[in-house]
Amino acid sequence: MPANLTPVYRKAEEAYRNAREPGEKLEHLKEMLRTIPKHKGTDHLQGDIKRWIKEITEEIGAAKQSGKKKGPVHSIRREGAAQIALLGAPNAGKSQLHSQLTGSKADIGPYPFTTKLPQPGMLPFEDIYFQLVDMPPISSDYIEGWIVNSLQPADGVLVVVDLADPACAEHIQAILQQLTERKIDLHGYWPGLRSPKPLPEPAFDEDGEEIIGDPFRISLPAILVGNKSDLVNDPAAELQVLTELLELDFPTAHVSALTGAGCETVSALLFKALQIVRVYTKQPGKPADTSRPFTLRRGQTVFDVATQVHKDIATGLRYGKIWGTEAYAGQQVGPEHALADKDIIELHMK
Ligand SMILES: Nc1nc2c(ncn2[C@@H]2O[C@H](COP(=O)(O)OP(=O)(O)O)[C@@H](O)[C@H]2O)c(=O)[nH]1
Ligand SMILES: [Mg+2]
Incomplete structure (x- = not known):
């Protein structure tokens, strides 16, 4: 730099x-x-x-x-609790998994390169949704340049592999290399699963000026999803060998996108990994609105909920009243108070 x-x-x-x-x-x-x-x-x-x-x-x-037949949209607007991209080699089963998890009609086919553009869908977990984005494949000699744009709003990645494919280790290596060359690094540090990624020590050049990283490099947490578990004897063992071979520190899950086996574990894993906190708002003297939680991450505050409700509410915010597991009923808290999952909150303005 x-x-x-x-x-x-x-x-x-x-x-x-x-x-x-x-x-x-x-x-x-x-x-x-x-x-x-x-x-x-x-x-x-x-x-x-x-x-x-x-x-x-x-x-x-x-x-x-869009709608007026202009250029294709490569970057999907984030919706739900988090945006998660599906990446993998051709035929790994990304689209099948997308369809199984979101009920989408993603293009599934026994031929490589069926998926041409990013396709969003919603994966439910209890009373919230994650946005899953199906992506075109990545291989050693093929990657859509715009995948880099598509990954800008993503909060994380599911790397889908075909456990029955003897070459799946090479496929993962090729995918990671293709992404690294385009300034996207995947890592296994998810806040809810492992302590945060250690920050690099600050470095200084000969003028004593701090050397800062490339602003266009992004780093995303990833889960390795071993798919087609219906085709192998011991999917957990296959996955373990794979992570050891590649010295990968990603958390793993194994599923059959075809039969649905193991698929229910994916949303629960994401919920835990991202440390999602659901918060329900209520008006004074009325019951809480439990139909639609606001979603935050662990560590986010009363002020952050207020910002999601309306920016004027955030500006005028004086205090909150909380009902939840980590507070006594109706406890008054300041804007900087960090919220816990399933807290009910009343926002009070100046
Ligand atoms: N046996 C089995 N086949 C699968 C599974 N998931 C996907 N497939 C098949 O693998 C092929 C490629 O799937 P697709 O989802 O289009 O792969 P993509 O290129 O990664 O999007 C299709 O013929 C799917 O039916 C699975 O879990 N088990
Ligand atoms: Mg596909």
Whole structure:
């Protein structure tokens, strides 16, 4: 990374990293381009910023025009508690699994490359949903360039493998390599399953300037899903050999997307791994609205729920009253109070 990046630039970059919506990302990218020091050392980064501005502008344009037969939409708007992408080699059974888990009519076929565009669907878990996005395949000699765009809003990945395929270890290696080359790293650290990924030690260049990572590299938690368990004798053993061979630290699950065996474990695993917290809101003197929880992550607060309800409520928020397992009934808490799963909350304004 080049030196001499100014605090203003870094602030824009930080905002870009944290932005989720394409419109917001675009705004911060423009700010990055405007504020980046223009010299040889930043040429590469300037090029990357311009390329992403172009990509995101096109995506936004395509999304606006969809229905009017414009360009295809590659980036699916996040819905539900989290967005999870299905990745895997051709014929691993991604589309079959998508269909089994979401009830979608994803294109399933005994021929490779049946799935051409990302396809969203909703995977239910108790009273919430995860958004599952079926993706085209990745192999050693094939990857859609736009998969990188599609993965920008994702919260995690299911890497689907065909346990009955003798070459499945090579397939996984090829997928990880293809993604790494495109600045997407998969890892096995999920907040609810294993302690958080250790942050790299800060590094400094010879001018004493902190070397910061490439803003366009993304790192996503992954689960290895061994599919077609109906075709092997001991799917758990096959999976274990696979993770040891590849020295992979991903959590695993084994399923048959065809028969449905093991499929119910996937949503429960995601719920635990992502540390989803459901919160129900209520009006003073009325029962809680239990029809639709707001979903947060462990550690998120009363203020974060208020933000989801309405930004004016967040701005005017004074305190919350909570009914739940980690508070006494009607306990008054400040905006910074972290919520627990199934808390009921009343939001009080100034
Ligand atoms: N026996 C068996 N076949 C499966 C299973 N999942 C998928 N298939 C078959 O594998 C082929 C490829 O599936 P598809 O979902 O299109 O794979 P994709 O390319 O990864 O999307 C299809 O013929 C499916 O019917 C499974 O769990 N067991
Ligand atoms: Mg498919």
